[in-house]
Amino acid sequence: MLFAVATLVALWLETEVRLWLPAGILFPNLVLILTVDLGLKQHNGLAPALAFAMGYATDALSGTHLGVNAFMMTLIFLLSYELSRHVWVTGKIIGPLTVALADLLNTLGVMAITAGVASVTTMKAPAWRMILIQALITAAVAPLIFMILDVGKRALRLPVRVAAE
Amino acid sequence: MQDPKDTFLWRNRVALAGGVLLLVAAHMISSGVKQSDALGRPEGVVAEIMRPFQAASSRMASSAADLFHDYFVLTKAARENVHLKEQIAQLNQRQATMVELELENRRLAELLDLKEALDLRVVAADVIGSDATGMARTLILNQGDGSGLQPGMGVIAIGGVVGKLIATSHSASRVMLLNDHNCAVDAFVQRSRARGIVAGVADDGVIMKYIERTDDIKVGDAVVTSGLDGVFPRGLLIGSVAAIQRKGPGLFLNVSIQPAANLRKLEQVLVITQTPPHLTDSGTS
Numbered sequence: 001m002l003f004a005v006a007t008l009v010a011l012w013l014e015t016e017v018r019l020w021l022p023a024g025i026l027f028p029n030l031v032l033i034l035t036v037d038l039g040l041k042q043h044n045g046l047a048p049a050l051a052f053a054m055g056y057a058t059d060a061l062s063g064t065h066l067g068v069n070a071f072m073m074t075l076i077f078l079l080s081y082e083l084s085r086h087v088w089v090t091g092k093i094i095g096p097l098t099v100a101l102a103d104l105l106n107t108l109g110v111m112a113i114t115a116g117v118a119s120v121t122t123m124k125a126p127a128w129r130m131i132l133i134q135a136l137i138t139a140a141v142a143p144l145i146f147m148i149l150d151v152g153k154r155a156l157r158l159p160v161r162v163a164a165e
Numbered sequence: 166m167q168d169p170k171d172t173f174l175w176r177n178r179v180a181l182a183g184g185v186l187l188l189v190a191a192h193m194i195s196s197g198v199k200q201s202d203a204l205g206r207p208e209g210v211v212a213e214i215m216r217p218f219q220a221a222s223s224r225m226a227s228s229a230a231d232l233f234h235d236y237f238v239l240t241k242a243a244r245e246n247v248h249l250k251e252q253i254a255q256l257n258q259r260q261a262t263m264v265e266l267e268l269e270n271r272r273l274a275e276l277l278d279l280k281e282a283l284d285l286r287v288v289a290a291d292v293i294g295s296d297a298t299g300m301a302r303t304l305i306l307n308q309g310d311g312s313g314l315q316p317g318m319g320v321i322a323i324g325g326v327v328g329k330l331i332a333t334s335h336s337a338s339r340v341m342l343l344n345d346h347n348c349a350v351d352a353f354v355q356r357s358r359a360r361g362i363v364a365g366v367a368d369d370g371v372i373m374k375y376i377e378r379t380d381d382i383k384v385g386d387a388v389v390t391s392g393l394d395g396v397f398p399r400g401l402l403i404g405s406v407a408a409i410q411r412k413g414p415g416l417f418l419n420v421s422i423q424p425a426a427n428l429r430k431l432e433q434v435l436v437i438t439q440t441p442p443h444l445t446d447s448g449t450s
Contacts, residue, residue, distance in 0.1 A: 008214065008215070008218075011215060011297050012215060012218050012219065012222065014297045014298070014299075015215070015219060015294035015295055015296070015297050015305060016219060016222045016223070016226070016294060016295075018295045018296070018297075018299055019223075019292070019294060019295040020226055027299060029298060031297075043179055044179070045178045045179060045182055047179060048179060048182040048183035048186050049182065049186065051183070051186075052186040052189070052190065055190070056207065056208070056211075057211045058297050058298060059208065060207075060208040060209075060210075060211035060212050060215075060332075061211065061212065061215060061294070061296070061297035061305065061339070062296045062297035062298040062300070062301055062303065063296070063298065063300065063301040063303065064301055064303070064331055064341055064345065064347045065194055065197070065347075066193055066194075066197075066208060067190045067191070067192075067193025067194040068190075068194055069298065070186075070189075070190040070193065071187060071190035071191055071193075071194060074183055074186045074187045074190055075187060077183060078180065078183040078184070078187070081179060081180070081183070082180075107300060110298070110300050111300070111367060113194060114301070114346065114347065115346045115347075115367045119346070119367040123367070123368065124368060126368070127367075127368040
């Protein structure tokens, strides 16, 4: 429920704020941050379905191919999940770093699926710069979103971190 | 007896569920799921849930912009005296409202002129949201299939062609803009009738493809719809030729197009609900 509401709020912000910003692309990918949080902290059977649903909801308001964001968000969830199981390092840097890498993967993945792999390999320097800045902005916002989610989980008396049994 | 939580399936349930959902998503992408399909139907529900919030925030943002403007006016007036401050604030509020009304009136009048000049059945719609990720060039409109809109219909604005509808719900719809890399519009150069396909490119821009090297084309030439794609009627302005790259190998020229409509500042658009006649598979028009 918390993630469903968070996703709707994130999508609302992304569709509305982007409309008013002069450079619309430089806005953090909030749904991606939610997905990484799921992958890093929520290790139950419902989590992949939530990641898929968040991607599917994004598909309803973005892009031209239904399923692209659902695919990428599920993939990013799985990679974050595997990362959190195998990396034995904790600290405040892991979350934002994962978000930055996930944002890069998401942007390039969506481009490759919708416009072909050639569109990624032939991309010019300004486009790469924009993608990197976008990833850094998303990573910079990530700690705040993680904190808000943790506050929400505590308010609803949900465990902040759900480990696999 | 073995503990059910100690089985392979239970231990790897997260990865297995994720893998299955990845396959479902890959199937949706590869088979091109439409809104009418079972997998595509919830898409409209999400759009319907979001629409009232988006419409409300669009109105709030307009009001907030007015308030922001008024704040500065009030600060300036406070330096003089309270009476003048109130008067100026009131006048400015009225003025801002009137300017906003005048601008809206002008835009609507221009849209009405365009509607009458086109002599087509069109539905006016407000832009209430942009693409959720910013990676595709799409906008959300406040009219949907309840107003007769259907995916595939052409969208125009005061300047010219804007794009095509790609999805509709009852009272909202999404339009794929001309500069999206998946958009393609059959067009020709108005002066020389050289025909090609106007399409978006991945790193933001519009090009005209399949213009042969021998075709007569110059910078500044107007590019209009050909009416051959069954979406737009013939002769709608798309834009003008911005640059022509003749160097390099290949059969075709590399032509950049400057869209006539300002795709970054769209507020109201017209959706063409009357599709031009075209041949069907059975050969009837």
